[in-house]
Amino acid sequence: MSDPLDDIDKKILLLLQHNARMPISQISKEISMSQPSVKERIIKLEEKNIIAEYGTALNLRELNRGTTTFILVKTEQCERFVEFCKGAKEVTDLFRISGEYNYLIKVQTATVEELAEFQDALVQLGPSKSHISLKNIFENRIVL
């Protein structure tokens, strides 16, 4: 684990977190620091692996995947289940968890009907418990 971030690093990351394509020049203006210094800090954050990657978040509703469901799964066929999830485009997140259930998956479907079809395929791998998301209040939030 790395040293804690100082306030300038935090400011830079706050800007980059929701706009990874912001030019260095603009970051430089916003935090009142010269471009080379900003660039240097960003490179260090990348090298220290604090910045994992620059990603592009897509709008799932526009992609016709607006229905979010969390499913807890209890299976005895772990390998087969993981392969099933990797091959199912509906599954966006897959975690191995502790407790009564083995796995927690996050599933994005167009509709609840499509969710039902997914569950039909899932049922042969073991019992599961679904929780449809009624509202995404916030997501992927990292408070520095």
Next chain:
Amino acid sequence: MSDPLDDIDKKILLLLQHNARMPISQISKEISMSQPSVKERIIKLEEKNIIAEYGTALNLRELNRGTTTFILVKTEQCERFVEFCKGAKEVTDLFRISGEYNYLIKVQTATVEELAEFQDALVQLGPSKSHISLKNIFENRIVL
């Protein structure tokens, strides 16, 4: 909802998904299309709101938040609970869900001890059920 994406849009999004800072010039080379055309397509994807935002993914382990836990919560004090979560930096995701429980939250702590402290604060808002992540197999995956 928008029209389905064509293959060129998919290629551009695949490149941007895991490297939002990739220069247009490089995208242009990789997909063998002129820079102005690539730029035009990206602008359209932004305008159609298919690209929601360019984000920066941080390494939670390096930030001393390497322990992931999913908690199902049943509360009768919804407003208070949501405010509690907004104010708790450990909570990275908050969903209102259907079923026996009201909410599903994702919590990032340094250790399980810190998780226990969080649960102590949570207990007064209602019963909950925790699932510690033993392994993050994949996350935020969108297959186009």
Next chain:
DNA sequence: GTTGAAAAAACAGAGGA
């Protein structure tokens, strides 16, 4: 959709406080 060229902007490196 393409190429090509000019203007503007961003970036990279050196040297020094």
Next chain:
DNA sequence: TCCTCTGTTTTTTCAAC
């Protein structure tokens, strides 16, 4: 670690096809 200065590269915006 930060700054300024300078040269280079990249992006952007046209035009015409």
